[in-house]
Amino acid sequence: MSIRPKSIAVIIVAAGKGERAHSEGTAHPKQYRTVAGRAVLARTVDAFLAHPAIATILPVIHSDHAEAYAALKLEDTRLRSPITGGATRQASVLEGLKALAPERPDLVLIQDAARPFVSPKQIEQVLSALESHDGALPTLPLTDTIKRAPDGREIAITEDRRTLFAAQTPQGFRFGQIFSAHMRAATVRREFTDDAEIAEWAGLRVAMTTGDRDNFKITHPEDFRRAERHILGDKAMETRVGTGYDVHPFEPGDAVFLGGVRIEHTAKLQGHSDADVALHALTDAILGAIGEGDIGVHFPPSDMQWRGARSTIFLEHAGKLVSERGGRIVNLDVTIVCEAPRIAKHVPAMCTVIAQTLGIKASRVAIKATTSEKLGFIGREEGIVAMASASVEVPRDE
Structure with missing residues (x-):
């Protein structure tokens, strides 16, 4: 049985403007909006602070959100001061990797700020998978029938959903490998949808772990109601x-x-x-x-x-x-x-x-x-x- 590396860092990607989650009269970025009295980003940070194996947590935020982040009043010795992200999620992750490079952690987990309900079990499963793989991420099997329509109007093919899975975060990697892959990806004229795709493109072996339907991403206004129900239940x-x-x-x-x-x-x-x-x-x-x-x-x-x-x-x-x-x-x-x-x-x-x-x-x-x-x-x-x-x-x- 392999021994887990001691140095594990987390990059929390929070540099987006969260515009799809805006509802009428609400223009606050979704990661700073509250769910049951606590900001989404704060809840995401809390989830990783609760795991004893995490040594470093680095938030990557938008340049316009410094005051909003400061207002969260997050404090912990493992929590680094936030850095400014890039124009895309991919660019923001790369900025986070660059900031962590001097520390050279053994492993890095990359987490969407808008997924505040990641469980200790999911984090543990990803870390365990990294003992035998270059990368790992939680996934969920698709239950809907998936249609492909290149023109967005007429169905060309029905996909075999048995081979399709929805990706979640955290996505975990060996730090040196994903840093190198991200640096190379930044030089090509292509935008990758997530870090696992960059790892696949770079030839890394990426494992799937069991996802959790409660680990949903807050994207639209109605997702805040779902989040409230998840936390408060009947209340x-x-x-x-x-x-x-x-x-x-x-x-x-x-x-x-x-x-x-x-x-x-x-x-x-x-x-x-x-x-x-x-x-x-x-x-x-x-x-x-x-x-x-x-x-x-x-x-x-x-x-x-x-x-x-x-x-x-x-x-x-x-x-x-x-x-x-x-x-x-x-x-x-x-x-x-x-x-x-x-x-x-x-x-x-x-x-x-x-x-x-x-x-x-x-x-x-x-x-x-x-x-x-x-x-x-x-x-x-x-x-x-x-x-x-x-x-x-x-x-x-x-």
């Missing part, structure tokens, strides 16, 4: 409840739509769309939970494009609004009141349609049916009533 979310009620009369026909399912009957429900009273009530319940008005606000009956439309369109829209807020649907409950048709045998199909429309498990959907005991317009079989409730979790700062 970052709040539960909201909405209710919905709808009624439609019968008119001559041969079937009704209820819960997205066509049910043969001696009449149909009257309405501008397919008059699915259950989905209308459910859509209103979801919209109410997130303060988005009712179905008529989003799909006015005066708009002829919705004439005869399937109500699953309305439900899908409500679910999309929840997702756009970083929320999730916890459970849905629908009660259908009618004398006829009989509903019970259609309930499993309704739950399936609703679940598939919203991208949730069918076990989160409950549908019940009852009668009005022959009382009122329901009892006279003049129409159908539906009542619904929706429980939704959304980020607390929504």
